[in-house]
Amino acid sequence: MTTVALKPATMAQALTRALRDAMAADPSVHVMGEDVGTLGGVFRVTDGLAKEFGEDRCTDTPLAEAGILGTAVGMAMYGLRPVVEMQFDAFAYPAFEQLISHVARMRNRTRGAMPLPLTIRVPYGGGIGGVEHHSDSSEAYYMATPGLHVVTPATVADAYGLLRASIASDDPVVFLEPKRLYWSKDSWNPDEPQSVEPIGRAVVRRPGSSATLITYGPSVPVCLEAAEAARAEGWDLEVVDLRSLVPFDDETVAASVRRTGRAVVVHESGGYGGPGGEIAARVSERCFHHLEAPVLRVAGFDIPYPPPMLERHHLPGVDRILDAVARLQWEADN
Amino acid sequence: MTVMEQRGAYRPTPPPAWQPRTDPAPLLPDALPHRVLGTETAAQVDPDLLRRLYTELVRGRRYNTQATALTKQGRLAVYPSSTGQEACEVAAALVLEERDWLFPSYRDTLAAVARGLDPVQALTLLRGDWHTGYDPREHRIAPLCTPLATQLPHAVGLAHAARLKGDDVVALALVGDGGTSEGDFHEALNFAAVWQVPVVFLVQNNGFAISVPLDKQTAAPSLAHKAVGYGMPGRLVDGNDAAAVHEVLSDAVRHARAGGGPTLVEAVTYRIEAHTNADDATRYRGDSEVETWRAHDPIVLLEQELTARGLLDEEGIQAAREAAEAMAADLRARMNQDPVLDPMDLFAHVYAEPTPQLREQEAQLRAELAAEAEPDSAAGSESEGSGR
Numbered sequence A: 001m002t003t004v005a006l007k008p009a010t011m012a013q014a015l016t017r018a019l020r021d022a023m024a025a026d027p028s029v030h031v032m033g034e035d036v037g038t039l040g041g042v043f044r045v046t047d048g049l050a051k052e053f054g055e056d057r058c059t060d061t062p063l064a065e066a067g068i069l070g071t072a073v074g075m076a077m078y079g080l081r082p083v084v085e086m087q088f089d090a091f092a093y094p095a096f097e098q099l100i101s102h103v104a105r106m107r108n109r110t111r112g113a114m115p116l117p118l119t120i121r122v123p124y125g126g127g128i129g130g131v132e133h134h135s136d137s138s139e140a141y142y143m144a145t146p147g148l149h150v151v152t153p154a155t156v157a158d159a160y161g162l163l164r165a166s167i168a169s170d171d172p173v174v175f176l177e178p179k180r181l182y183w184s185k186d187s188w189n190p191d192e193p194q195s196v197e198p199i200g201r202a203v204v205r206r207p208g209s210s211a212t213l214i215t216y217g218p219s220v221p222v223c224l225e226a227a228e229a230a231r232a233e234g235w236d237l238e239v240v241d242l243r244s245l246v247p248f249d250d251e252t253v254a255a256s257v258r259r260t261g262r263a264v265v266v267h268e269s270g271g272y273g274g275p276g277g278e279i280a281a282r283v284s285e286r287c288f289h290h291l292e293a294p295v296l297r298v299a300g301f302d303i304p305y306p307p308p309m310l311e312r313h314h315l316p317g318v319d320r321i322l323d324a325v326a327r328l329q330w331e332a333d334n
Numbered sequence B: 001m002t003v004m005e006q007r008g009a010y011r012p013t014p015p016p017a018w019q020p021r022t023d024p025a026p027l028l029p030d031a032l033p034h035r036v037l038g039t040e041t042a043a044q045v046d047p048d049l050l051r052r053l054y055t056e057l058v059r060g061r062r063y064n065t066q067a068t069a070l071t072k073q074g075r076l077a078v079y080p081s082s083t084g085q086e087a088c089e090v091a092a093a094l095v096l097e098e099r100d101w102l103f104p105s106y107r108d109t110l111a112a113v114a115r116g117l118d119p120v121q122a123l124t125l126l127r128g129d130w131h132t133g134y135d136p137r138e139h140r141i142a143p144l145c146t147p148l149a150t151q152l153p154h155a156v157g158l159a160h161a162a163r164l165k166g167d168d169v170v171a172l173a174l175v176g177d178g179g180t181s182e183g184d185f186h187e188a189l190n191f192a193a194v195w196q197v198p199v200v201f202l203v204q205n206n207g208f209a210i211s212v213p214l215d216k217q218t219a220a221p222s223l224a225h226k227a228v229g230y231g232m233p234g235r236l237v238d239g240n241d242a243a244a245v246h247e248v249l250s251d252a253v254r255h256a257r258a259g260g261g262p263t264l265v266e267a268v269t270y271r272i273e274a275h276t277n278a279d280d281a282t283r284y285r286g287d288s289e290v291e292t293w294r295a296h297d298p299i300v301l302l303e304q305e306l307t308a309r310g311l312l313d314e315e316g317i318q319a320a321r322e323a324a325e326a327m328a329a330d331l332r333a334r335m336n337q338d339p340v341l342d343p344m345d346l347f348a349h350v351y352a353e354p355t356p357q358l359r360e361q362e363a364q365l366r367a368e369l370a371a372e373a374e375p376d377s378a379a380g381s382e383s384e385g386s387g388r
Helices: A011-025 A049-053 A065-077 A089-103 A139-143 A156-168 A219-233 A250-260 A275-290 A308-314 A318-333 B003-007 B040-044 B047-072 B086-094 B109-114 B151-164 B183-195 B226-230 B242-257 B287-294 B298-308 B314-335 B356-373 B377-385
Strands: A007-010 A029-033 A058-060 A081-085 A119-124 A149-151 A173-178 A185-188 A203-206 A211-215 A237-241 A244-246 A263-270 A296-300 B101-103 B171-176 B199-205 B234-238 B263-268
Touching: A007 A011, A011 A029, A011 A049, A011 A156, A011 A173, A029 A065, A049 A058, A065 A081, A065 A089, A065 B151, A065 B183, A089 A119, A089 B183, A119 A156, A139 A149, A139 A173, A139 A244, A139 A263, A139 A275, A149 A156, A156 A173, A156 A185, A203 A219, A203 A250, A211 A219, A211 A250, A211 A318, A219 A237, A219 A263, A219 A318, A237 A250, A250 A263, A250 A275, A250 B356, A263 A275, A263 A318, A275 A296, A296 A318, B047 B086, B047 B109, B047 B242, B047 B298, B047 B314, B086 B109, B086 B171, B086 B199, B086 B242, B086 B298, B101 B151, B151 B171, B151 B183, B151 B199, B183 B199, B183 B226, B199 B242, B226 B234, B226 B263, B234 B242, B242 B263, B242 B298
Parallel strands: A029 A058, A029 A081, A081 A119, A119 A173, A149 A173, A211 A237, A211 A263, A263 A296, B101 B171, B171 B199, B199 B263, B234 B263
Antiparallel strands: A007 A185, A149 A244, A203 A237
16 A cells, blocks of 8 residues: 655645646646746746746736736637736736626627636735735625636645636636635645546535534635634534535535534625625525524625734634624524 | 045946837828828729729628618617728728638627628627627637727737737727727737737727717827837728728738737728717717718728729629618518527526526526416416406
């Protein structure tokens, strides 16, 4: 029996490896964006790609997000598979018209004749002390746009697997990279063939019986931490990592909530009009008779992303999650 | 001795010598729009090309009037007419090789038709049938683009991709004067020039963006002057002179194909009709202005040239009109049939594989359609009760 040597690797390294493997496997894969070439990206996710594959395959573009995405549309129209980087969440907003008016609906408007296989990498979320416009969680905007897939990894292995799956997808994928997990390490063997997760499947990260925490991306480790802390209260929390916001894995989520009878949705972006409202509604529709309490949301406040010195008050933390779980118990007892 | 005296006289280090990256002079457009018809150079143009342009212009005008009539009959939801601008539309289609790509805006159905697209397919979007009635890859015509100037970066990306693949392909992108104010116009031109992409931008300056005239749109000397700031040549052409538009676009396409990079062409023309049938042009412009431009009609200009040189007689004019009339009759007949749409297509092309959520909605609609189709018992007993 051979033992595979697992080495600690960061999410950023796994993403780089995924890009490299995708480019090596398929010459039509092109990486492009501001600073992705010589610099290797401001987060170094594209490090070494220009050197290995040439500047035609890993291209430093002019600083213009609409132009980056708009030209990528044209490249995809001609049969390439562009992977564009938006550098920071809020920097993607100038590209929204291209995203919503063209990327998301090209397949539909041409009745399937012209699919757009492109991946849009968006480093997102807070917790890294970024100044204004560097910490937004924009997933609700993407989720609200039919025609886009929206995925976000929470582990090193998923970062690799989901990015490979996104690049292989014949449809456009918004690939949300939790910035504060870039340097998180897992034991991962970068030399072994890696699993590629199909887009659209959630996973139970931690089984439990008292309540389900439904979460994704940067909030997954926080929920796992909360679940550990909850043991002191005698609660056994299940943590479901969605991985994919579109399509949504109703099956895994509903199965979990039916088991536990209680659910809290946890995410960083604002609660009003946020992903949690949609998720809570879906859970209520499917699990109403199994629920012991209303589905609660623990989200960021409904404010513009705060300055770094105040962001810890905004981001859902362990205590806020445990408070919500306590409210579930109260609802159940009354 | 002070410190300054010890160091000697203060001599600042001169900055590195500055030089412009590109000599702007060769990029500047001519002072006046380029013209061919009615000038000495017209004699050098291939007579066959002139006759072909003429036939297409007459056909194009008839297409515009027929499509406008179809809006009045309720057969089209909307039609943005290119009457008066046919020279730009036709020349844009004729300068391209089959392997090249055309990126039209919503007003450029005629360019697509002149390129060979079935007139009915070209009108699919405007009749309220599916958004794009043709396979863009098959015809190498991108979908008619409604958002302003957003098709320009697509043209840049496609031509860039073609060149990366080693294919000899040029993209020609059409945009209006209003579209030049959009950010995507700027970003597309900048990318094209930096990457030296084989793409040609044709601005059809027809005087108005719905109601807003050019002098409220830009302070630039001309729209062609904008090219210089990006480091590409700008050309100014009389947009009603089909021979001139064809010549300038041909030069630009040849330049692009040879690896010379992009060109911005401004064709000065005029929108004779209102923006669309929903617009009232009398609110923002006078009849006399329109009449001035009617006197400079692209068909009349070419007809005068051809007849003066003995290249066209009454018989030829009649033949062109009859060909146009036959196209219009065929278009009328086919547009007067109600299109048959399959409601289940709503879910067919959102993703390669519908999401589980879309499958649920698909099942819901299928059940609704089945209920509509079947004479259900409740409605049946009601009609019996009413004696019908």
